Amino acid sequence: MSSNGTDLTVGFVSSSVAVLLFGSNFVPLKKYDTGDGMFLQWVLCAAIWLIAVMVNLILHCPKFWPFAMVGGCIWATGN
Secondary structure: OHHHHHHHHHHHHHHHHHHHHHHHHHHHHOOOOOOOHHHHHHHHHHHHHHHHHHHHOOOOOOOOHHHHHHHHHHHHHHH
């Protein structure tokens, strides 16, 4: 079993990686004309949802934490 300090470290490292990767997901698209961006945003959201569903099924549907939806709602509202 890991200690709370290790869990905290893993959490901060994971958050840092997420900030870098999610913040740079639009960089490759700068060289393409995306129009108004609505279709692009829809495809991006659908792809993220599909990957999340696949991971959820691979992990055999782990316990769902409703508080985790807050981050998703804030992200969706910001987009």
